[in-house]
Amino acid sequence: MSDSKNSTCDEQAFNQFFKSHAKLLRSYLYYKFGDLDQAEDIVQDSFIKLWNNCAKVPLDKAKSYVYTIATNLGISIARHQQVKFKHQNYITQRKSDVTNESPEFVMLEKEYMEKLKKAIADLPDRQREVFLLSRIDKKTYREIAELSNVSVKAIEKLMHKALLTLRKKIGNI
Amino acid sequence: MLDDKKDDIFLSRWINGGLSPEELNEFKSHPEYHHYAKIMAGADALELKTYDVDNALNNIKSNKKNSLKKNTKPVIKLWPALAVAASIAILFGFFFFKSNDSFTTSYGEQLAVILPDGSEMILNAKSEAIFNKNDWKNNRVISLEGEAYFKVKKGSKFTVTTTNGDVTVLGTEFNVQSQSTYFEALCYEGKVNVNSGKENTILTAGKGYRKIARTSSENWVFEALEPSWISNTSSFKSVPLQYVFKELEDQYNITINSNGIDIETIYTGTFPNDNIEVALKTVFSTLGLQYKLLQDQKTVVLDR
Structure with a gap:
């Protein structure tokens, strides 16, 4: 993640950032809110928000930015539908x-x-x-x-x- | 040890390989050990449905433009919401796209406004400021009625227009007061240009300019670092009494019946903006006048 431009507006840097953080964010949201498909949607929405606001968010703040946005999205969705933790089809045995x-x-x-x-x-x-x-x-x-x-x-x-x-x-x- | 209730991280340390050899051996001979070992073996064999990162990234790329439109809910559910959303959008449209922004203060109020470029404007009581925020970057113009203090960020020309004249600057702190026939500008930092009718005056820091009605304008020097009204005190220096009364009226929402008073009397002094008793007493006693506040707390008359 050593990007000299230090901006998430740089497409290269954004891709790199996504690849190194999206997966864990997805897991984190899934464990927290219980629905993997929904977690993937939230990941997508959060990163789109990051991209749209890239000028305001330097790379070193981007991680906490997407986590905050994603968590808030998750909370607002969870408030409307009480999700029980779903493990069928999501967690499998190797x-x-x-x-x-x-x-x-x-x-x-x-x-x-x-x-x-x-x-x-x-x-x-x-x-x-x-x-x-x-x-x-x-x-x-x-x-x-x-x-x-x-x-x-x-x-x-x-x-x-x-x-x-x-x-x-x-x-x- | 596991049975030690005080050791509340024992199993964490075990998973982490953080137990000493002795502890580990002891645990291994514990009847519970194989149950925990099985849980761990089972848990470590679990995996999450694979995540196609590249595909997800592509999805974002294709969605970037129409940003957060995508919704997991079925479309049909959106219809009732759509009507609401549309009306809200129209309502917001009025606020966001209305090119002029206006700020108004009522009696005794102050209002601090951060302008689009970060400049600050503090409105004194009974004042109104209007500016065009869409074109703000190229055209920093504020139309003012009343009194306001400005801290201007450096940048293009910044103009305050009033019915009595214009004040122009390039980045500084200054105060403008314009009511009916009273026009005053004070420069606290930098340099300002005051244009009143045919007259053009340049003020440097610590200089003031005033023009009352049709009398000729005057200039003076002061030492304050910011207007006294910011700290809730109105101050006057050789000002005709009518303007002092006007300020009292604006600050306290009262009416002063000036029958029998020479409103052209020159007044110098201050009064607080947060205590009507003290304020009235200060002004009237220095004039040697008896006054009283009527029952409605709104009208002040001479007491003879």
């Missing part, structure tokens, strides 16, 4: 992990995975957000803390709680 196993084991695992996904969907919002950013997007606690402007310690506590909650939900399979 294919490579189920090969080379006996069919019985695959079945059991499938059952377990469904239960796990259900339990994650039922987590309290903040716990789920932190848990998924860490597990699916492989973000460090520090990175997650920066996204939501809280301390690393707070993230660690949420993560710990998320695991305790999941353990309770899943029971002994």
Whole structure:
């Protein structure tokens, strides 16, 4: 992201910026508001806004700018429709992990995975957000803390709680 | 340790590889360990539906022009909203495209206005300023009735027009007062050009210009850094009494019955703009006049 022009109006810089931030923003919005398709729409709208206002937003402010806009859009949509966290068709199991196993084991695992996904969907919002950013997007606690402007310690506590909650939900399979 | 209720980040540290070898070994022999290990194995095998970044970027490119028009809701739902949106758009149109912007203050009010180029204008009580904001960049002209203080950003010519004359500057701080037959301009910083009828006067910082009715204009020097009315005090220096009364009336929304008073008496002094008792007392006692405020709190008459 070392762009000498320091402006999001530069198409090259904008593309670069989009490619390095869109994916995580999409995940972040999805975990926060529960709907992946909607998250993708919000990402699109936020970046269009950034482009339209590029003259006013220098590159080093652009990240917090799109995150703020996206979060606000998400909140205003969520206010109108209470979305339950949707995991069907959005979160899947990596294919490579189920090969080379006996069919019985695959079945059991499938059952377990469904239960796990259900339990994650039922987590309290903040716990789920932190848990998924860490597990699916492989973000460090520090990175997650920066996204939501809280301390690393707070993230660690949420993560710990998320695991305790999941353990309770899943029971002994 | 897991069972230690005080350790509220134990599992986070475990995931992060932040446990000491001893802690890890102890945890591994804990009956709960394999449950957590399974959750983690399961969670780490999860992935999100893939995101086609390039496709998304292309979508943005093609949508950029008609910006946020796209809506995920079905079109049919938009129809009732469309009628509302249209009327709102028309209403807003009036505000946004109306070329003239006008600001008015009532009795005793002050109003600070940031002009389109960042220049500041502070309107004193009972004043009105009108300017064309669409053409502001090329044509900085304000038409003023009443009194206002200007802090002008450097740039093209900046003109305040009044019925009594024009004041022109290039970037400075100045005060203009124009009511009926009273015209006054004070320059606080930089240089201003005052044009009143045939007369053309250049004021430098700390100089004042005044023309009352048909008398000849006068110039003087002052030391204040900004007009006293900004800090809620009206001040006068050798001003005919009628204009002092006018200011009292504008600040307090009262009527002064000047029957039996020589309104051409020259007055020098100040009065506060936020305390009517003190203000009236200050003005009238210096003139050696008895006054009273009638029941309605609106009319002042001489008490003889």
